[in-house]
């Protein structure tokens with residue numbers, strides 16, 4: 209029976225987020241929060257692995273209280289347990305502090321054979337979490353996984369196909385292993401009414417900075433985060449281009465030359 213962890217993040221729907229031109233900060237007010245889309249693919253891979261080999265999938269998130277909603281979505285889509293790590297002391301956490309809090313809490317829940325992550329988050333999008341989590345869990349890191357081909361619980365190995373720039377690589381790693389999932393083969397399932405209803409009232413395990421044993425205050429939240437973001441701003445838009453449509457290639461060239469004469 210596999211013990212599987214799936215790390216998920218609730219993110220603002222970035223298509224609707226705007227940046228305050230005065231302060232340079234994100235205007236989150238009124239912007240709906242969603243489960244990070246690539247984490248839905250990771251969850252599907254985790255649930256399909258559980259369905260094939262047996263076991264349990266625990267979803268974990270560090271975020272504000274409202275991130276519970278993302279966890280309920282995961283429970284509806286096949287996760288067995290959900291854990292939220294929420295505390296004001298975790299605010300302003302960068303990836304170093306976030307990966308520290310997640311592994312510290314996860315170690316209280318047991319030993320995990322497989323840890324699934326999305327490829328990156330929609331908002332932070334550093335793509336750093338997986339490697340940091342793998343290091344902290346002392347797990348093999350398998351990034352860009354297209355397919356989980358075989359898990360051998362007794363031999364403590366996993367075989368996956370990974371997407372490379374030049375093709376596909378089939379590779380084997382020892383458990384525990386952390387897998388970041390490509391969305392190609394793992395499309396999130398649509399929950400049925402029964403599981404959706406059950407997810408609304410399911411228990412969600414909560415941890416804060418006081419209930420995770422031996423948490424070092426110097427490694428969490430702002431004090432534990434060497435990354436500082438002084439300003440966020442949209443890229444400056446330069447002059448828009450011009451498409452020449454004078455009626456024929458010859459006329460386009462004449463027009464182009466006359467325009468260039470003006471600038472050279």
Ligand SMILES: Cc1cc2nc3c(=O)[nH]c(=O)nc-3n(C[C@H](O)[C@H](O)[C@H](O)COP(=O)(O)OP(=O)(O)OC[C@H]3O[C@@H](n4cnc5c(N)ncnc54)[C@H](O)[C@@H]3O)c2cc1C
Nearest residue numbers: 215270300301302303325326328329332333334335336337
């Ligand atoms: C300077 C700075 C300040 C920040 N301040 C805050 C803050 O005040 N409040 C706040 O909520 N966030 C804050 N964040 C973001 C938060 O800490 C991120 O969750 C964390 O840094 C992950 O970075 P990312 O989004 O780039 O993850 P990526 O590395 O792009 O994510 C890869 C995968 O890791 C997993 N993952 C990522 N984040 C989480 C998470 N939180 N819980 C579980 N799994 C996760 C998911 O599977 C995801 O697909 C801050 C980030 C930075 C850099």
